[in-house]
Amino acid sequence: MPHIASMGTYLPCWGERYRRVVGDDEDAVTLAVAAGRAALGGSEPVERVVLVSRDLPLVESSNTAVLLAGLGLDPELEVTERLGGAPATLDALSSARPRTLVIGVDLEPAGAAAAWISDHGGVQVRTTARVARSLPVRTRHADGVHDYGDPRLLRERGLVASLSAAWLDTPVAVAGVEHKQAVALCGAPPQLPTCGASSALFALAAMVDRDATGLLVGVEQASLSGVTVGAGQLPVRRLEGPTHAPPAGLVEPGTDLPLSLAAYERAFEAKVRWEAGRHDGSDELNFPPRYRLGPDGTLATDYTLVPLPRTGTVYATTTVRLPVPGQRSPYSLVIVELDDVGVRALAKVTGADADTIHIGTRGRMVLRRVAIRSGVPDYGYAFEPADQAVRPERESA
Numbered sequence: 003m004p005h006i007a008s009m010g011t012y013l014p015c016w017g018e019r020y021r022r023v024v025g026d027d028e029d030a031v032t033l034a035v036a037a038g039r040a041a042l043g044g045s046e047p048v049e050r051v052v053l054v055s056r057d058l059p060l061v062e063s064s065n066t067a068v069l070l071a072g073l074g075l076d077p078e079l080e081v082t083e084r085l086g087g088a089p090a091t092l093d094a095l096s097s098a099r100p101r102t103l104v105i106g107v108d109l110e111p112a113g114a115a116a117a118w119i120s121d122h123g124g125v126q127v128r129t130t131a132r133v134a135r136s137l138p139v140r141t142r143h144a145d146g147v148h149d150y151g152d153p154r155l156l157r158e159r160g161l162v163a164s165l166s167a168a169w170l171d172t173p174v175a176v177a178g179v180e181h182k183q184a185v186a187l188c189g190a191p192p193q194l195p196t197c198g199a200s201s202a203l204f205a206l207a208a209m210v211d212r213d214a215t216g217l218l219v220g221v222e223q224a225s226l227s228g229v230t231v232g233a234g235q236l237p238v239r240r241l242e243g244p245t246h247a248p249p250a251g252l253v254e255p256g257t258d259l260p261l262s263l264a265a266y267e268r269a270f271e272a273k274v275r276w277e278a279g280r281h282d283g284s285d286e287l288n289f290p291p292r293y294r295l296g297p298d299g300t301l302a303t304d305y306t307l308v309p310l311p312r313t314g315t316v317y318a319t320t321t322v323r324l325p326v327p328g329q330r331s332p333y334s335l336v337i338v339e340l341d342d343v344g345v346r347a348l349a350k351v352t353g354a355d356a357d358t359i360h361i362g363t364r365g366r367m368v369l370r371r372v373a374i375r376s377g378v379p380d381y382g383y384a385f386e387p388a389d390q391a392v393r394p395e396r397e398s399a
Contacts, residue, residue, distance in 0.1 A: 003128040003232075004098050007120035009207050010040025012241040013113045013195055015353045016248045020181075020195050021111045023248060026330050027352055027370040027384060030057045030107045030114075031065050035072035035369045037114035037200075038105050040239040042073070046118055048103050050080040052094045054199040055107040058083060059371075059379050068381050071274040072369040073103075074309070088178030088220030089132075089227035091202040095119075096129040096229050106199035113196040115203030125210060125234035130217060133226040173228070174216040175209055177201035198222075206231065207238045243389070249330060249355060256327020261375035272307060274381050276367060278345055279305035289345050314340040314347075316363040316385070321356050328373070332356040336385050338367070352384035364388040 012033055017023040024033070034053055042048065051069065058065055066081040084090050091106040098104055100121035107114040175191045176184040178201055184191040192208030194201045202220040209218065209231055219228045271277065272291050279291025282304050288294070289310065296302045318337040325331050334351040336359060351359050352370055365387040372382040 003126045004096060004102075005100070005120045005122055005124045005126055005234075006095075006117045006206070006236055007124040008041050008043060008046070008118045008236055009116065009203065009210070009238045010037050010042070010241070011113070011115045011204060011207055011238070012036035012040060013243075015243050015246050017112070017245055019245055020193060022113055022195060022245070024109055024112045025249070025352060025370075026253075027350075027372065028112075029059045029371050029379060030055050030109060031059060031068050031072070031379070031381070032369050032371060033109075033112065033114035034069060034105045034107045034116075036241055037107075037116040038069075038073050038103055040241050041103065041105075041116035041118045043237075043239065046120075047101055048073075048075055048079065048118070049101040050082070050099070051075070051103045051105065052082045052084065052098065053105050053107065054084045054086055054091045054094055056085060056087060056198060057107060057109040058085070067270070068274055068379075071271065072381070074275065087198045087222035088202040089222050089225050090220075091199045092177075092218070092220040092227040092229050093129075093132070095202070095206075096127055096227075104203070106201070106203050108196040108198035108200045111196050113200050113204065115200045115207060117203055117206065123234070124236045126232040127206075127218075127229045128232075129227075130230045131226065131228040133224075171217060173219040174214050174231070175205040176219045176221060177205040178221040207240075210236060210238055243353070246355070251330045251332055251356065252325070253330045254325035254327050261378055261380075266375075266378075266380070273383075274369070275307070276310050276312065276383055277307040278310050278343075280308050281305045287343055287345050289347055310345060310347075310367075311341045311343060312367045314338040314365070314367070314385075316359060316361055316365070317346055319351075319359050319361060319363075334359050336363075338365070338385050340367075347383075349383055349385040351387070353386040354389075359385075359387060 014022045014024050016025055070077050094104050098119045100119055102119045105116040173188055176187050181193045194204045205218055215231055215233050217228055218231050278287040278289040280287055281302055291305055293301050293303050316336045317339040321332050321334045323332040334356045337346050337348055339346050365385050367383045368386045370384040371379050373380045
């Protein structure tokens with residue numbers, strides 16, 4: 003049985019308490035990175051990653067490179083991308099090998115949660131039931147999503163029938179359904195911020211917070227997975243700041259910026275892994291990394307990449323009010339003095355309204371989608387102010 007050693011959750015700051023929405027610069031990958039880094043805490047050894055979602059930005063290509071770079075993991079790690087909802091996440095969790103990071107992501111409502119699997123301690127889960135039945139009430143075709151809109155059929159022939167077929171006792175929590183449906187089945191289940199792949203992990207985190215053990219069920223249409231959650235202790239680190247109304251401003255229409263694949267590949271590692279260059283024999287860090295002219299007039303290209311701190315203080319700030327094609331304006335830019343390395347970086351502000359950031363504001367650098375170029379998501383780092391409070395982790399008893 004897998005041992006869950008730590009968990010992390012992330013909710014965008016925009017929207018309402020139980021219905022968050024992604025910002026203009028967020029997608030499933032940036033949400034997954036935020037939740038995954040929260041779960042790992044930066045030091046745990048990871049051998050594989052499982053990402054579960056129905057909202058991956060690239061379907062005909064892989065999201066692996068950006069995911070591993072954002073998480074700060076070895077680019078050669080095994081990554082599995084699964085298309086699915088709450089049952090798929092519970093299946094991934096209950097079958098995970100030690101040193102696996104399992105992440106579930108949703109965009110509507112928006113949220114991500116992650117669990118890191120160890121080989122001892124923490125909270126154990128074991129598979130209790132799996133039911134695969136066909137009731138395609140909601141389908142997705144090339145021309146869009148089709149919802150046949152029969153909630154009674156979905157409940158009676160989907161959720162209730164699947165629970166009956168699985169011969170399950172009354173669950174402690176149900177993921178993948180609206181809260182009122184969960185109440186009808188559980189009595190007093192936790193209210194979850196999402197209804198898809200991440201909801202199963204949000205439900206597990208809520209059970210840990212409540213010191214609850216027992217049956218956790220994930221449902222999607224007529225498919226069901228159930229796991230039994232045992233007793234134990236694990237930290238849950240939540241990146242769930244206060245909510246704000248979606249940002250104001252106008253998005254200027256315009257064509258995508260063209261993509262240079264050569265430039266994209268050349269800058270990828272430093273930009274997405276957040277690294278500076280250091281030349282041999284020098285303590286100076288260059289960001290972005292660059293060649294330099296040596297004392298003998300030759301071009302020195304022998305720099306190595308060094309991870310940069312992800313926290314810092316605003317050194318200077320400005321707000322851009324002129325419309326920029328494809329961007330919401332106004333927006334703020336800052337120069338951030340990173341902690342303890344003597345490096346200043348230019349970044350766009352995220353998670354806050356324009357013109358609300360001041361010199362001296364503390365914050366952190368977070369992975370964001372900076373643009374879409376020729377249909378390809380382009381990622382980089384933005385500055386998120388520290389008032390997007392991180393709820394303290396709780397060690398369950």
